[in-house]
Amino acid sequence: MAEHSTTILIIDFGAVETTATLLMHVDGRYELTGQGVTNSTCYAPTFDVWHGCVSAIRKLEGRTQRLILANDESVIHPTNLRGEGVDYVVVTTSAGPSLKLVAAGLLEDVSLKSCRRLAASVGGKLVDQISLTKGSAVDAHLDRALKTRPEIIVLAGGTEGGASRAVIKTAELIKAVCHLLPGSKRPAVLYAGNQAIADQIKAMLDGQTEVIAVANIRPSMEKESLSAAQYALAEILAYIRTKQVGGLNRAAQNSVLPLLPTSFTFGRTMRLLSTYTVTERNPVLGVSVESNQTTLADAFRGSLRLDVLPYGTGTGVSTLLENTRLEEIQQWIASDLPSVMVRDYLHQKALYPASVPIDQESLLIEQAMIRVILQLSMTHARQLFEKPNNGFTKIVAAGNALTNGPTIRHSLLMLLDGIQPSGLTQFVLDEGQLMAAIGAAAAIDSAVPVHMLASSLFAELGTVISPVSEEKIDRPIVHAKLHYQDGSDVTFEVKKGEIKVVPLQPRQEAELEITALGRTWITENPVRTRLITKIVGGLCGLVIDGRGRPIYLPSTRDDLLFLQQTWRQQIGISSQVMAGRQ
Amino acid sequence: MIASVTVINGLVGFQRPRLLPVDGHVVAHIGQQVMPETVLAEAIIAPHVEVLDARVVFSGVNRANMKEMIERNVGEKVEKGDVIIATGGKLNRVLRATTAGIIRSISTSQVLLEAARKPFQLRAGYTGTVQEIIPERGVMLRMQGSLVQGVWGNGHLMTGKLISATIDARKPLQPEDLRGECVDAIVLAGRCRDADTLQRAAMLPVRGLILGTISSHLIPMVRSLKFPVMVVNGFSPAGMDESAYRLLRSNQGRRVSLLAQAWDRELGIRPEVFIPLPAEDIRLVQELIDYREGLTVRINTLPYMAQVGAISFVHPDKVTLPNGLMARAADVTLKNGQSILVPLNNLDVLE
Numbered sequence: 001m002a003e004h005s006t007t008i009l010i011i012d013f014g015a016v017e018t019t020a021t022l023l024m025h026v027d028g029r030y031e032l033t034g035q036g037v038t039n040s041t042c043y044a045p046t047f048d049v050w051h052g053c054v055s056a057i058r059k060l061e062g063r064t065q066r067l068i069l070a071n072d073e074s075v076i077h078p079t080n081l082r083g084e085g086v087d088y089v090v091v092t093t094s095a096g097p098s099l100k101l102v103a104a105g106l107l108e109d110v111s112l113k114s115c116r117r118l119a120a121s122v123g124g125k126l127v128d129q130i131s132l133t134k135g136s137a138v139d140a141h142l143d144r145a146l147k148t149r150p151e152i153i154v155l156a157g158g159t160e161g162g163a164s165r166a167v168i169k170t171a172e173l174i175k176a177v178c179h180l181l182p183g184s185k186r187p188a189v190l191y192a193g194n195q196a197i198a199d200q201i202k203a204m205l206d207g208q209t210e211v212i213a214v215a216n217i218r219p220s221m222e223k224e225s226l227s228a229a230q231y232a233l234a235e236i237l238a239y240i241r242t243k244q245v246g247g248l249n250r251a252a253q254n255s256v257l258p259l260l261p262t263s264f265t266f267g268r269t270m271r272l273l274s275t276y277t278v279t280e281r282n283p284v285l286g287v288s289v290e291s292n293q294t295t296l297a298d299a300f301r302g303s304l305r306l307d308v309l310p311y312g313t314g315t316g317v318s319t320l321l322e323n324t325r326l327e328e329i330q331q332w333i334a335s336d337l338p339s340v341m342v343r344d345y346l347h348q349k350a351l352y353p354a355s356v357p358i359d360q361e362s363l364l365i366e367q368a369m370i371r372v373i374l375q376l377s378m379t380h381a382r383q384l385f386e387k388p389n390n391g392f393t394k395i396v397a398a399g400n401a402l403t404n405g406p407t408i409r410h411s412l413l414m415l416l417d418g419i420q421p422s423g424l425t426q427f428v429l430d431e432g433q434l435m436a437a438i439g440a441a442a443a444i445d446s447a448v449p450v451h452m453l454a455s456s457l458f459a460e461l462g463t464v465i466s467p468v469s470e471e472k473i474d475r476p477i478v479h480a481k482l483h484y485q486d487g488s489d490v491t492f493e494v495k496k497g498e499i500k501v502v503p504l505q506p507r508q509e510a511e512l513e514i515t516a517l518g519r520t521w522i523t524e525n526p527v528r529t530r531l532i533t534k535i536v537g538g539l540c541g542l543v544i545d546g547r548g549r550p551i552y553l554p555s556t557r558d559d560l561l562f563l564q565q566t567w568r569q570q571i572g573i574s575s576q577v578m579a580g581r582q
Numbered sequence: 583m584i585a586s587v588t589v590i591n592g593l594v595g596f597q598r599p600r601l602l603p604v605d606g607h608v609v610a611h612i613g614q615q616v617m618p619e620t621v622l623a624e625a626i627i628a629p630h631v632e633v634l635d636a637r638v639v640f641s642g643v644n645r646a647n648m649k650e651m652i653e654r655n656v657g658e659k660v661e662k663g664d665v666i667i668a669t670g671g672k673l674n675r676v677l678r679a680t681t682a683g684i685i686r687s688i689s690t691s692q693v694l695l696e697a698a699r700k701p702f703q704l705r706a707g708y709t710g711t712v713q714e715i716i717p718e719r720g721v722m723l724r725m726q727g728s729l730v731q732g733v734w735g736n737g738h739l740m741t742g743k744l745i746s747a748t749i750d751a752r753k754p755l756q757p758e759d760l761r762g763e764c765v766d767a768i769v770l771a772g773r774c775r776d777a778d779t780l781q782r783a784a785m786l787p788v789r790g791l792i793l794g795t796i797s798s799h800l801i802p803m804v805r806s807l808k809f810p811v812m813v814v815n816g817f818s819p820a821g822m823d824e825s826a827y828r829l830l831r832s833n834q835g836r837r838v839s840l841l842a843q844a845w846d847r848e849l850g851i852r853p854e855v856f857i858p859l860p861a862e863d864i865r866l867v868q869e870l871i872d873y874r875e876g877l878t879v880r881i882n883t884l885p886y887m888a889q890v891g892a893i894s895f896v897h898p899d900k901v902t903l904p905n906g907l908m909a910r911a912a913d914v915t916l917k918n919g920q921s922i923l924v925p926l927n928n929l930d931v932l933e
Contacts, residue, residue: 176687
């Protein structure tokens with residue numbers, strides 16, 4: 001009998017793909033044993049995600065030579081004496097429609113704002129916002145509830161020891177909503193307000209609907225505390241999904257832990273990463289662009305801000321097209337494609353969300369679309385969380401379309417154009433789409449993220465320095481000297497509008513002396529014009545993005561094309577078609 | 583890998599759900615033979631609730647007596663002006679219905695009155711048989727006949743005589759192609775690229791349009807049209823695929839059902855054209871197919887949009903595409919003999 005090693009199977013049900021990931025504890029460390037990926041069977045004709053899951057696990061079995069499924073297609077767990085099966089199963093999902101949510105609070109800039117941030121953490125579609133203190137008409141809220149059939153009402157308001165009467169009045173309105181809806185269609189209520197009346201609120205709505213009370217999201221006017229409510233909301237969302245998505249309940253029954261949204265476990269990994277990352281003032285950012293949604297997880301010293309948006313590269317294209325102009329996408333296409341072709345392509349992509357660009361033109365359109373998805377998402381997150389700048393210590397990118405481009409340089413340029421970070425940022429690609437799986441498995445063993453994030457499974461692209469500059473194009477904005485460990489050094493200057501790549505191998509350290517020239521700042525938070533720091537290299541080396549923030553795009557098509565092609569060349573994307581990833 | 587399947591079939595049996603957009607009342611019964619116009623279910627789509635303040639009426643009234651003063655029950659229909667609460671006595675205070683409707687809730691503080699609204703009626707759209715009732719939502723219908731599935735529709739449905747306005751699946755429909763015989767007909771054409779043609783179709787008027795492809799800038803206009811428009815292949819200048827065009831043209835002059843509903847993967851609903859045919863023991867459409875050699879497929883994206891061919895080889899692992907991306911793919915032999923590499927996710931198996 002082989003020595004027993006702990007095994008964790010993570011099953012993720014995405015909108016387009018189902019992924020089975022197997023982690024194993026070997027020689028004191030968790031390692032990736034294998035992955036099986038198949039198309040989702042969430043929708044017609046099967047309407048049963050378990051069908052696709054079995055196929056994904058069969059692929060995983062083939063790759064790992066380990067039997068995981070029993071004859072009845074259930075997961076064997078725990079591992080038996082023959083070494084078959086797995087010890088733990090955890091399940092995450094991002095499949096299914098957007099959650100319909102009502103935010104109910106007292107003050108627009110206090111509890112309602114926190115409710116909106118909470119809703120954003122699950123990608124909830126806000127179908128109504130109730131603030132009776134604003135004197136809004138009760139019957140209008142009732143009409144909206146009847147028309148939109150919300151699935152969750154988040155009720156907040158009243159700081160600890162603060163207002164209670166207005167919260168109770170809002171609960172009366174929620175009770176009326178429940179009266180009007182049939183029993184099975186009533187929204188669950190997440191109460192995250194003044195704890196002094198939590199029992200009273202529960203008693204009021206008892207028998208009408210399920211009420212989950214969690215810690216106050218605004219214990220005081222100054223303090224916001226979302227984490228307990230985020231977890232509760234994620235659990236409710238996942239529970240609702242088990243009723244909407246066929247086969248998900250069967251999958252969840254295999255799991256030792258509650259089913260959770262993929263975005264939540266992705267955020268959990270980023271939160272944990274922020275506790276390991278040495279950072280002065282800037283957070284780490286996780287960005288995952290999927291078919292139906294985009295997740296931004298901004299974490300700083302263990303505190304997480306999660307924003308899930310309905311923009312995606314597949315089913316999320318329709319929402320993207322509703323929220324942006326075609327010109328916004330077209331300006332990022334490094335080729336002179338007619339607008340009619342671009343528009344047609346994007347609408348066709350919405351019809352066939354899993355389709356893959358076949359030729360160079362289609363690829364350019366998709367990559368332009370991803371840039372705009374990132375820009376819209378970043379703008380939303382900055383407004384939602386009132387973030388003053390785009391400084392990030394590290395950016396981890398996930399999602400197939402973003403991370404599995406023809407070359408890693410395509411991915412890096414998309415990230416720089418889309419996110420437009422400022423200051424010093426390390427870039428990492430999650431090519432194996434492991435971040436969410438790691439976060440899910442972290443609940444089984446907190447060592448999983450520690451081991452996995454330190455492994456070589458992630459593509460370290462290197463460090464990018466993005467100064468903010470008010471200098472004119474082609475004027476020098478930084479002067480720098482890079483001291484390699486072998487004693488050699490290289491001196492260089494970067495002009496405004498230019499991307500400069502300096503060789504620095506993955507995990508190779510070097511000391512960088514960099515000085516801003518003219519009206520230029522190396523970092524915004526804190527404001528620095530000179531910096532001496534250790535830099536870690538990566539697959540793309542050290543990159544200085546001298547284009548300034550925001551990136552200026554000329555209005556004439558010829559100039560725009562020239563600039564796009566120049567940037568591609570400067571970062572190392574060949575004008576020839578790339579065969580295979582580099 | 584499970585294939586994406588599109589049905590383009592001259593004689594096939596199939597089931598389809600017909601569902602209300604919100605919960606309502608199903609009026610059809612199992613075994614019922616339905617025509618496209620048959621009403622299957624009804625629902626109030628946009629209800630309105632009036633909140634009547636009962637506190638004014640009950641002001642000063644002993645709580646123990648309030649119950650006796652409520653003259654109506656929850657669920658009861660009322661007309662505008664009907665008394666719901668009356669305190670009686672010399673200072674009789676009354677609460678009257680402000681609109682005709684149904685009382686949804688009564689308490690000592692408020693009455694919730696749902697205003698009467700004309701219900702939305704869900705029609706069958708197909709000629710077929712009710713197989714199953716889906717409580718509060720609709721029915722499952724069973725049909726047999728010719729079926730052509732599309733990819734996009736503007737939400738309307740209609741029945742009518744099928745007329746082909748062009749003789750080429752790739753040729754754009756022009757205003758002058760819409761002749762007198764197209765009046766009150768469902769018109770078939772390869773593609774449409776301009777608003778003038780759609781305006782001409784609306785002026786005639788036609789009963790519906792079946793188009794291979796349209797230019798996506800026409801989407802807002804097509805959505806505003808009062809008759810159904812179904813797009814078979816999508817958004818491009820490619821025109822209609824030969825398989826769909828040939829089958830539809832062969833049914834010219836027949837009465838067809840055009841269901842130009844939106845493609846909803848969650849509900850398993852697609853836009854489709856259906857031509858009922860009398861037959862027995864028709865095989866049911868097979869929608870669960872794995873990609874394999876020999877299958878007839880249609881390509882759904884550039885640069886081979888709407889082209890039909892046969893799978894000659896399914897690559898077991900991911901392969902590199904000409905643009906450098908890696909994907910699961912198949913070699914497809916087109917009708918002209920050309921062999922091309924296409925990602926599996928860009929292929930529809932034609933059933």
